[in-house]
Amino acid sequence: MGISRRDIFKLAGIGAAIGISQFPSLAFSAKTTNRLLPPSKGKRIVIVGGGWAGVTAAKYLKREIPDVDVVLIEQRKMFMSCPISNVWLGGLVEFDFLIHDFLTPAAKYGYTFINATVTGIDRDKRRVYTEEGYVEYDYLVLAPGIRYNYDAWFDGDKDMARYTQTHYPSAFIPGSEHLRLKKKVDNFEGGTFVLVVPPPPHRCPPAPYERAAMIAHVFRQNEVKGKLIILDPKSKIAPKGPGFRMAYEQLYLDIVEYVPNAKIKEVDPVKKVIKTTAGDFKFDDANLNPPHQAADIAWKAGLVNPKTGWCDVDPVTLQSKVDPRIFIAGDANSVKGFPKSGDMANNQTKYMLVRALKAMIQGKDPLDYIKAPTNTCYSMVNGEPKEAIVINVIYDIDKQKRKPVKKKVNVENERSSRLARATFEWAKAMYRDMFS
Numbered sequence: 001m002g003i004s005r006r007d008i009f010k011l012a013g014i015g016a017a018i019g020i021s022q023f024p025s026l027a028f029s030a031k032t033t034n035r036l037l038p039p040s041k042g043k044r045i046v047i048v049g050g051g052w053a054g055v056t057a058a059k060y061l062k063r064e065i066p067d068v069d070v071v072l073i074e075q076r077k078m079f080m081s082c083p084i085s086n087v088w089l090g091g092l093v094e095f096d097f098l099i100h101d102f103l104t105p106a107a108k109y110g111y112t113f114i115n116a117t118v119t120g121i122d123r124d125k126r127r128v129y130t131e132e133g134y135v136e137y138d139y140l141v142l143a144p145g146i147r148y149n150y151d152a153w154f155d156g157d158k159d160m161a162r163y164t165q166t167h168y169p170s171a172f173i174p175g176s177e178h179l180r181l182k183k184k185v186d187n188f189e190g191g192t193f194v195l196v197v198p199p200p201p202h203r204c205p206p207a208p209y210e211r212a213a214m215i216a217h218v219f220r221q222n223e224v225k226g227k228l229i230i231l232d233p234k235s236k237i238a239p240k241g242p243g244f245r246m247a248y249e250q251l252y253l254d255i256v257e258y259v260p261n262a263k264i265k266e267v268d269p270v271k272k273v274i275k276t277t278a279g280d281f282k283f284d285d286a287n288l289n290p291p292h293q294a295a296d297i298a299w300k301a302g303l304v305n306p307k308t309g310w311c312d313v314d315p316v317t318l319q320s321k322v323d324p325r326i327f328i329a330g331d332a333n334s335v336k337g338f339p340k341s342g343d344m345a346n347n348q349t350k351y352m353l354v355r356a357l358k359a360m361i362q363g364k365d366p367l368d369y370i371k372a373p374t375n376t377c378y379s380m381v382n383g384e385p386k387e388a389i390v391i392n393v394i395y396d397i398d399k400q401k402r403k404p405v406k407k408k409v410n411v412e413n414e415r416s417s418r419l420a421r422a423t424f425e426w427a428k429a430m431y432r433d434m435f436s
């Protein structure tokens with residue numbers, strides 16, 4: 001049973017009527033009529049995106065509800081971790097540490113892994129389309145992460161966006177951008193290097209500050225006469241502000257200059273000038289980080305609130321407010337008080353989404369099964385010796401108000417080698433949880 005020509009025209013018509021190309025590949029690709037998997041005997045949950053949230057969802061859904069057919073669709077050939085990528089940028093760990101394969105957990109836990117890009121989602125027919133064909137679902141977990149919103153800087157000028165991404169890559173989405181950024185940092189010969197902090201909410205709030213510390217560490221190691229200017233739209237560093245400030249002042253005073261209240265007014269990557277509310281800055285090289293939004297596929301599926309750029313969800317089940325068959329996991333959702341972190345993506349998926357979905361399938365009340373997550377985030381601030389700081393937040397679920405609330409916040413701003421060791425132990429434990 002494939003999609004008929006009439007269906008294709010109907011879908012194309014809907015797309016045209018609402019003014020967007022919601023199913024861009026459908027009209028052109030005969031392969032979209034292929035059913036990639038035979039119909040499932042029981043229920044099928046399809047997961048789109050094999051990052052921190054998606055890989056966790058696949059393992060725990062299959063483990064918790066073994067009779068459900070679980071399918072993970074991911075576009076990348078292999079997993080590369082953003083967490084610890086700053087530590088790698090600082091030269092403190094090998095690249096291998098960040099890389100994992102998708103096949104080991106799929107084989108071990110018994111879910112199906114499909115290496116493909118999802119090009120469209122037909123929510124009425126409950127189908128996920130790839131260039132090779134489609135997969136039907138009973139429930140969909142959308143875990144696609146983020147996209148860069150260069151439009152906020154360049155007002156839709158795609159050439160300018162591409163130029164900026166090529167010459168001054170952000171490296172907040174894993175891949176080539178990280179490799180290029182490392183080359184830039186390692187080969188920087190001196191002058192002014194600017195790091196732009198994206199406006200909140202963005203992926204990993206402490207990541208820009210940790211990255212600054214690691215870049216400063218490399219400059220110091222390489223005896224580069226360089227200045228690293230951090231342009232922050234916020235009025236102060238957060239989270240772990242005192243810990244980062246102490247590191248900058250005590251370790252990198254001659255290198256790091258922190259500029260608060262620097263909201264971007266204009267970016268000219270060709271003339272290498274950034275105009276902000278805190279003044280204008282010229283740079284020799286830069287890490288230019290535009291604002292973040294939910295990834296493309298969430299927009300194509302009509303699941304994003306255009307006012308915020310993120311997917312609205314029920315804050316305890318992570319069920320989409322647009323479509324109850326769809327759950328949004330990880331950075332793409334917008335739960336107030338949850339940081340967009342790998343640790344949180346893993347925890348919220350395991351303790352909230354998976355438990356809620358299992359309860360729903362079994363006809364039970366999800367609120368009776370959901371557990372509150374925690375979020376732990378280490379930041380490496382020194383390379384010689386390795387020293388880190390940490391924040392840990394424990395949440396509670398307010399069942400009456402149906403929302404998570406912060407119960408306890410522990411911050412260790414005093415950098416230490418003990419916390420540096422704990423950083424690696426945390427990462428290994430997370431990778432073990434998701435990949436072995």
Ligand SMILES: Cc1cc2nc3c(=O)[nH]c(=O)nc-3n(C[C@H](O)[C@H](O)[C@H](O)COP(=O)(O)OP(=O)(O)OC[C@H]3O[C@@H](n4cnc5c(N)ncnc54)[C@H](O)[C@@H]3O)c2cc1C
Nearest residue numbers: 049051052053075082083118144145330331340341342343
């Ligand atoms: C430099 C840096 C340092 C960080 N450090 C930490 C840290 O120390 N601790 C921490 O907890 N967090 C950290 N983070 C944050 C963490 O990386 C993210 O919060 C986490 O990756 C979010 O998980 P996710 O599953 O939502 O998104 P992702 O991990 O980005 O996964 C999304 C996946 O979806 C796939 N995808 C997207 N669209 C499609 C499509 N159409 N078809 C198929 N596949 C698709 C992508 O290829 C990707 O694999 C850091 C981030 C950065 C950038």
